[in-house]
Amino acid sequence: MACPRGAASPDTHTQRRLFAASGGYCQNPACERELFVDAAGKSIHVAEMAHVFAANDDGPRAKPQMSKAERGAFENLIMLCAVCHTMIDKAPDAYPDDVIRGWKRDHAKKLQSLFGVTEFSDRGAARAVVAPLLDENRAIFERYGPHIEAAQNPESGAAETWRRKMLTRILPNSNRIIAQLDANRALLAKEELDVVEAFRQHIDDLEAVHIEDRREDASRFPAGMQDVLKG
Structure with a gap:
């Protein structure tokens, strides 16, 4: 680009x-x-x-x-x-x-x-917007991620499919998640704020790899992110 x-x-x-x-x-x-x-x-x-x-x-x-x-x-x-x-x-x-x-x-x-990003008055409403994006990202990772068997075969095309899914779905979804959570920081517990910041760094690392083509290891998806705003 x-x-x-x-x-x-x-x-x-x-x-x-x-x-x-x-x-x-x-x-x-x-x-x-x-x-x-x-x-x-x-x-x-x-x-x-x-x-x-x-x-x-x-x-x-x-x-x-x-x-x-x-x-x-x-x-x-x-x-x-x-x-x-x-x-x-x-x-x-x-x-x-x-x-x-x-x-x-x-x-x-x-x-x-x-x-559009919306500021909500309760956790449930905010969770209803964020959860489908997290679920889609998880489903893509489980089906196409670098851990799958096909990814070990350089001729399978799995790596190219994973990169496309990363660019067209996972990164846009993740940036939307971050924007939504930033607008609703008042609803997040202290430990959730820490998880969100770790998620932000995780996405920054993924962008460095997949947009800038840097050859570096990305931080892992933070534990607890999938359950943010639950309860």
């Missing part, structure tokens, strides 16, 4: 924000193509980080007065599929900056309406 131009490339924090903001879909509302797909048994991504104002002075929608940091900032980037990225850069007059930024705003509103 890195910017192919090199100059004004976003840092890893910005890359993660863009990934989360996309929800796994192209941010062009007329497209909304899935950014992670299966092809010939392999998981591939068609996600590209596009600049609203060009990374270089001679690029599409160039704004020479912008600094390198401003060009690589979250506000100047949008996550698109390869087709839409090419389209906006090949025809910049048809896609001015206000149109592209409007796409990003509209996409954010759509995600918020679909997965």
